[in-house]
Amino acid sequence: MRRTTEMARATKQVKHFAGRDTSWMQFNRRVLEEAQDETNPILERVKFLAITGSNLDEYVEIRLAGLLQRTEDGHTEPGYDDLPPEESLAVLTADMHDFVEAQYRCWNEQILPEMRRNGIRLLQWDELTDSQREIAKAYFQREVDPLLTPITIDPAHPFPRVLNRALCLAMLLRVKRRSSGPTVLGVLTVPRALPRFVRLCEPDAANPTFDYILLQDLVAQNLSGMYRGYEVIAQAAFRVTRNSNLYFEEEEARSLLESIRSELHNRRKGDAVRLEIVTDAHPEIVDRLRTNFELDDSQVYQADGPVNLARLMFFYGDIQRPELKFAPFVPKQLHLSRKVNDIFEDLRQRDILLHHPYDSYEPVVNFIQQGAIDPRVVAMKQTLYRTSSDSMMFQALTDAAASKEATVVVELMARFDEASNIRWARSMEDAGVQVFYGVVGLKTHCKLAMLVRRDEDGVTRRYCHLGTGNYNPITARFYTDLSLLTSDPQITDQVHMVFNYLTAHAEIDDYRPLLVAPLTMAETFLQLIRRETEHAAAGRPAHIIAKMNALLEPSVIEALYTASQAGVQVDLIIRGVCILRPGVKGLSDNIRVRSIVGRFLEHSRIFHFANGGKEETYLGSADWMPRNLFERCEVVFPVKDKAIRARIQEEILAAYLADTAKARLMQEDGNYLRQNDGKKNNGAFSAQEFLMRRAEGKADLDAIPQPGKATAPVVSAETAAKPAKKRAAVPAKAATASVVEA
Template sequence: MPIAYNNRELSWLEFNQRVLNEGLRSDLPLLERVKFLAITASNLDEFFQVRVGGLMLMRRSGRKTPDLSGLTPLQQIQAIRRRVQKMIDDQYRLLSDELLPSLHAAGIHPMNVGDLDAVQSDQVSAYFHTNVFPLLTPLAVDEDGVPPLVPALQLTVACKLIDEESKEIRYVLIPIPDNLNRRIPVTNSSGGHAFVLLEQVVAAHAGNMFPGEKVAATGCFRVTRNGDIAVQEEDAIDLAGEMEDVLAARKLSDTVRLELQVPLTRDLTRIIQHVCQASPQEIYRINGPLGLAAFMDLAFLPDFDHLRDQEWPPQQSSSITPGESLFEAIDRRDVLLHHPYESFEPVLRLIEEAADDPHVLSIKQVLYRTAKQSRVIDGLIRAAENGKHVTVLVELKARFDEARNLHRAEELQRAGAQIVYGVKGLKTHAKICLIIRREAGRIRRYVHLGTGNYNESTARLYTDISLLTCRPEYGADASLFFNAVTGRSKLLRFQRLVPAPNTMKPKLLELIASEAERARQGEPARILAKVNSLQDPEIIAALYEASNAGVEILLNVRGICCLKPGGKKRAKNIRVISIIDRYLEHTRVFYFHQGGDPEIYISSADWMSRNLDRRVELMIPIEDSQARRQVLKILETYFKDTRQASLILPDGTSVRIEPEKGKKTFRAQEYFFRQARRAAKAREHERAMILEPHVPSD
């Protein structure tokens, strides 16, 4: 019997709507609202590249098999178009009706080229000739020949030109390089920050590029191409070389979306459609500036801090004494860090300390996504240069980070590190670092395990959990893990860690079934889980069965949720919330009551088939009693949120959760920050009370 199942793509679009809803909130600081609008646009860019791109490949191959929601690829594309069109309308209504007037009132003045006075026009013209004109490369369009290649996701100005002597008409495209500033500042008599958008300036000054010709019309457009192109690993002899070919192929791939800024003349529309090889179904007409993701830069405009959220600086963990060796801190007890409320600095320090520690023999690490200027990679390079045995698994198949990972892998290799480019046929998504150290004549292993990437930039923006431990069983499992992924053996015989794709899904299904059986026996049974996405049909079916058996199931799902909660038959005991707040919710945590002896895990994996069946992932049990209490508290706190939480409805849409009448709103992320700050201050006060005598020097 088919299970009740919401379409994955439409569920994702409802998640993006929840992000957009934050931009619609008049009680948020203005630039935070701009930020959320930019995030929705960036999300849609990736959605079209990957998800719509994949569906279009299925449709073009003639595939008509429906998914579990009953929709064929063509039906999904049609439903996506309808839903996206409504979202675009909401985005630009928010921009034009609310954000732009509020920005002007706050002293931030987006201006149109046509509204500039003589002084401002001269200023913009000088800027164009000095900073923009030398970088532009116009592309002529031969309607009877091969159309020029238009770069994906770049703003492009299309021009209709008329020769002043022959009156001949021709068309030219001007792609705007990504490395140019989108905002061109202009002086403003009323003060504040005034600017015009780059594409307007290029269109207004296009005539400078074509002497002897008149620019009769211009229009701006943006093409999105299929990014769902993967390396064919079965035939790959040189994976790095094959990945470079994939990156090149994405630049030439089929159009999946064509955004046209209106108004646009009919002939320019025809030319652009011809060049981009876009069908009418792929065209979106936009009444406003294209590429709203670039407005993220505006959200961080200097001198306008009063229009942003108050800073929540990461706090120092109360488990670590300032200045002490990380090895000493971990030796004392397991260290659990809740990012970004607690700083990611201990993880960075551990790698940097290991790089310089003469007792450290080896460092092994998986890298999926890293920061542009990565202290992690710098530390690993230094470790290799210091003679440590450094092994790094660099996942080349981390979508849209492939080029950066290739570059950094080459740097590591030049420093003497041993590089492994992932696992054949699978993405390695586990977050693990193993440090092997000689202490008192014996080998000791220190391990970092987490839910987030080794990326100090996103560690300030994403919520994640880190576990630092030197428990022997975890160290032994970490060694087995690296032996398996570098030596191509099986992920078996683990004592504590639960890997995917071998054992994680069976273990989760076993735990869910165990709770169901306890409920049938009349015992209290409870499951709490926090994931980014819930899509795997087997997990969903097991949760339905557990709900029918009487298990209380509370799920915190940020994004995709294919499970239909709250149904009278299947899901009456399942409640699903989603929290969208200033930090991106990224933590994966699972709790199973198990008759009062709970099993608690953190994980790198979501409850999606791709994670459980086609990726190398890790689920990590939390055994330290203090850490267990902390993780359970984190899970339970989210379900108290009445400020940023939405309740997921059976059809995949959501409604904001409101506090009970007479009660104050509760915001989970704010609570976590205040708790971290309180703990840091208490530890600081405690240290201040300790009297340290001066010790005479020799």
């Protein structure tokens, strides 16, 4: 029986919780710290700054827009921090303005000078040489001008419908033959197909620099040619962000697909919620735009540089300077323990755990591909939430439909991936794949794949992949996630029942050993926490270690507070939002919260319970958030193999808890303190660096710092003496995905 969020919040005590929006802003500040960190290579710092811009864009489109809606609709129900929507909005807006100022300070005072020192220059028009100006003019005439449509605003030409987050220029114009006449507004939208930075020359031995000009500056230099007969008094680049929430009524599957498709079109035209405009914009331009978009002054943000910082990711991909990026990392390859290329025989003997990106993602792809071509595999089932546009898994599933039963549960409402998911769904249906869209009213967020195979001994078995991350080979290179491959009947039989729930809404009372949301997961987690509380009260070992993306569910937090008061040691590793307050005397003395933001996006979910000495570890797709526990189909699964459980505890969790290089510790007031100043190494220990070296065979477990114990070197003498195995390096690729909703 589904439990509602309202039931879970019944015990809520607001004074015990931090503000959700404040916590999210602090998370994005931790990402900004990586852009400010001088120990990171400069192009990585540019990438982190771009991610902060992308994060903020999505947050404004969804969270800020939702808060504005609640305020305008007259809602007064307080949030987690006991503030009504109007006050929360005021606090968030002030915080966002401070954050935007910090972004551009980082760009102008730290990033740009460091780029110049490394031969990467973003030039103003008056800094260009004659030859560079000719290159820029030729590029404008050839690539840009044919795509532009200049508009003047008058009774015959109303203000154009500016698309969401589109780069635009606004001009204050006056007819030349009327030197004292009124001014009019001109608006020009720059197509998204054009890069926002124009390279002015190819670097070579004689001129090793990478020189660029902002596209908005190049267009501004050519306005007179587009507005002939007008004097351009002033011009300013701007961008509008619109409410991107989707609104529709879910009915049956086909109408759901059509509803989402139509709403995606409307998303581009939602109400404006933010105006970004260059800092030196003429006040009249700012006022006219603000009035047109019906915005308050507080919704206008000044950009002291490119108006879209997310587009800085361009530099990471365009500049081929490996020395200005993190050193390439080669993931560890899986070696089957028995017969070569027979994953099924191997899985009949043991479970396999993969820790991405330290372990290669290829075995997961191969598992699906082998299922598609193996004649003994008679059926395949898989969930898809997000994947890459050229996914090998997508191709394997469509190929499988020609010779066996292939079923896919596609989540159409994976935020900002709706359009691509619709395309996959239709293409797979055309190929003969049975495509389902999950349970009405719930997102399908669980990560499951099941192959049904008639083995050589005549027995039909199920083989499963269960994971914490999306089936996306691209993001698997820079998201940390865990994969379990297994043929354990206790697990695979219940995976089968979960697919029945997703395709036929066929519920059962007990999915053990799996935890399934929204059916059994929330109550089971509460039982596990209460069990630790009982162990502590009885003097038995009691410890909870939980790693996730966010912690927001009040009933879970209250259970953790109770556990802490009983003496349970609680270590939380939470990348993003956390409204629990650690270290509050008499409430959460025994709870510690840390966030790790580094080279890889921390995305894995791990839940470890000491259980009085009979340890249990679970992995899965769910955070401790209301939406995961009550509004999505999620699966958390146990790690039954002792060796795998030991690896998770002694290698993975131990490394994260020992991190002093990238960890930030949450304080009682909700603020975070970085253990390392980010300016020098100071002997700090990095969990991600250790796990990379561990995958390369260059680090032992002794390298993880222990209280009161000297730390061993990351590279042991034994492994250093061994010749390195040569493997194909993973290509360096821009982390174009944001980290908000991952």
